[in-house]
Amino acid sequence: MPAIPSLSLRRFCLTLFLASALSAAPPLRSGWVYVPGAQEMIGAGKWGCVSGLTASANSLTIQAGSGYNTITNTTGPLLQVTGDFSVLTTVSTSSSNSGSGVFLTLVGALNTGANWWEGLKRLDVGLAGNAIGVSYWTGGSGNGTGVTMPLPDGVSGTVDLEVARISNQIVVFAGGMQVGAFADPGLFAAGRVYFGFNVAPGNTLTVTSLAAAMPQGESNALSAPYLQTAARSGTGLRDAAAARGLLIGAAVDPSHFSDPGYAQALGREFNLVVAENAMKFAATEPAPHQFNFCAADQIVQYAQANGMQVRGHTLVWQQALPGWLTTGSYTPAQAADILKEHIEVVLGHYKGQLIDWDVVNEAIAYGAPYGAQPSYWLNQLGSGYVDLAFQWAHAADPNAKLFYNDTGGEGLGAKSEAVYNLVSGMVRRGVPVNGVGLQMHITASSPPAMADISTNIARYAALGLEVHITEMDVRVPVDSGGAATGANLSAQAAAYQNVLAACQANSNCTALLTWGVTDSYSWIPGNYPGFGAALLFDTKYNAKTAANSIKSQLGGQGNPPVIFTNGIVIHGGRSTVVSPGSLVDIYGSNLVGAQVTVNGKAAPAYYQSADLVVFQMPFETGTGSVLVQVKSAAGASLSNAITVEAAAPSILTYGDNWGVVQNQDFSVNSATNCAAAGSYLTAYLI
Ligand code: 9MR
DSSP: OTHHHHHHHHHHHHHHHHHHTTTOOOOOOTTEEEOTTOSOOSTTTTTTTOSSSEEOSSOEEEEOOSSOEEEEEEEEEEEEOSSOEEEEEEEEESSOOTTOOEEEEEEEEOOOSSSTTTTOEEEEEEEETTEEEEEEEOSSOSOOEEEEEEOOTTOOSSEEEEEEEETTEEEEEETTEEEEEEEOOSTTTTSEEEEEEEEOTTOEEEEEEEEEEEETTOOOEEEOGGGOOOOOOSOSHHHHHHHTTOEEEEEEOGGGGGSHHHHHHHHHHOSEEEESSTTSHHHHOSBTTBOOOHHHHHHHHHHHHTTOEEEEEEEEOSSSOOHHHHSSOOOHHHHHHHHHHHHHHHHHHTTTTOSEEEEEEOOBOSSTTOOBOOOHHHHHHOTTHHHHHHHHHHHHOTTSOEEEEESSOSSSSHHHHHHHHHHHHHHHHTOOOOEEEEOOEEESSSOOOHHHHHHHHHHHHHTTOEEEEEEEEEEEEOOTTSOOOHHHHHHHHHHHHHHHHHHHTSTTEEEEEESOSBGGGOSHHHHSTTEEOOSSBOTTOOBOHHHHHHHHHHSSSSOOOEEEEEEEEETTSSSOOBOTTOEEEEEEESOTTOEEEETTEEOOEEEEOSSEEEEEOOTTOOSEEEEEEEEETTEEOOOEEEEEOOOOOOBOEETTEESEEEOTTSOBOBTTBOOOTTOOOEEEBO
16 A cells, blocks of 8 residues: 555656756766757757747647658758767657657668668657657668567656667667667768657657767767858869959758758858748748748858858749738738838848848849739839838848849840839939849850840949849750750850850959759759759769859959850851851950960961951861860860851841941941042952
């Protein structure tokens, strides 16, 4: 009989202990200490970027529906391990556990292939039925190896689990007692441990502590993917850009920081980042008045750790709006309040940390006649929403540089005109706008003419505005494996180089950003079927021809020569149609001191200036496709392929003139521009 009161007293005490120390980690074993920073890994936004669970300050709740709910936190805390370590957690389940389970999941290597198990090294340890269930996968098959260990007497309900790697063994403890061990098949040999949980169908898991420990004297460390620092080569694009006073950037999605190649390439090559999606309205205000900066903050932290600047994108757009807003029935006055609050909170959160903001994005329609883009904001607030947004943004952070960003108006033409009219109108009205973003989502086959881009940038300079090339990608046709032809990749490289050259030709153009880092994660294949390979780095993070052309455009003594797109034409004409022996014009930039080669052989030049070279197509050049290149002390242009045609007698035309006859001073001879007696005339014929 005396045993009964004693037992109930113990239960009473245990309940009190649990209630008062909800998020305390299970006790450490003798001689073990917490990995620095890893005593508490639930709170403070560490799981806020992970979907499929509910995170509060001191617990995680994970439910499974009809299938397993398996979660790996690839964006939050990550353990770097070299020696022995353990992970401690306190878990409970609302379900009976019979035939099911809730598990702590430790991932040593992430999936690398099409099947979920390819390359995956994973260990699950948890409550399964009335036992401790263990399963592990080593990357070669979806069939895990299962081990069952007994739950010690008296351990049930809320359970303290500890999973340790000790020498070559995985050792499992429950309620402070060792319940089993098995040989470690090298699950954490890559030196990393991602944290996760796995919940069987119909089960609910509640996690009230998560910590990591190690024997005193070990040097394991807690890190997070977004805190990685890239090894700097000193020869990255960013190094060449910095020497030119230019920012070179990329759009970033922080979920890719767990891909080591991504984090390395980004920090090695770029000195500027922009959030591809993480700072948009739907991401930052997922519920009314509730702001979430989890993913966006990770980008800013990564940038700060890697000495990079950050652009803000974007406060006001008709896309990426949350459902609560677009399906809510707000009055125009309420919608205005919502937008004003959104701008104030988001700008306020990043005050002093970003170089500028795309305040309004794509307010002009995508198609002719390029009126106002239909949008929630236009419906609710009328066309004045653009000015209002800039005014609210300026009031919220008077030091922030405020940009208008749009697509399809990079060169000259109707869209460009509409954007220019909108922005110049704002300037006239005294709206606080500081710059214009030219997105530059273009194709290699028909890029805007470089001269047009340069002219467009220059007219914003005349308004006192800065310009950034904000979202450049150059899509090319790809096969089903995502591969592009060498010719298309060369054309792409020329387009990149020309856009950079147009930017460099104008001192108000201060940044060029690409819309992503690697072809692996670009938005292009999903939106333009049959196209892809649009960025500077391939799926293995190798620099593509385009990256090299950007680098050569940035580097060297002075700028290497550039041949403008479609810049090789018959002398005095506007199209290619060159034949062996004909004079050929090359329009470009940095052409002083240039040597022209045709298929690698030097060709005689007749005239040279910074933006024009006239050379003669060597007579011995055959007909068909030939490669024309220009070299100077600063480097070489890209090779441009043109077609040499058989000579056929014809008179060249130039503009409205039939036949081109030049006076000795190179002006076109006409009824009102006669040749002086005794001077010579040049007639251009084929
Ligand atoms: O690349 C972005 C894609 O992942 C998003 O689904 C999409 C909608 O939010 O936005 C894409 O980025 C766009 C950018 O924000 C504005 N200019 C056009 C970009 C490509 O659509």
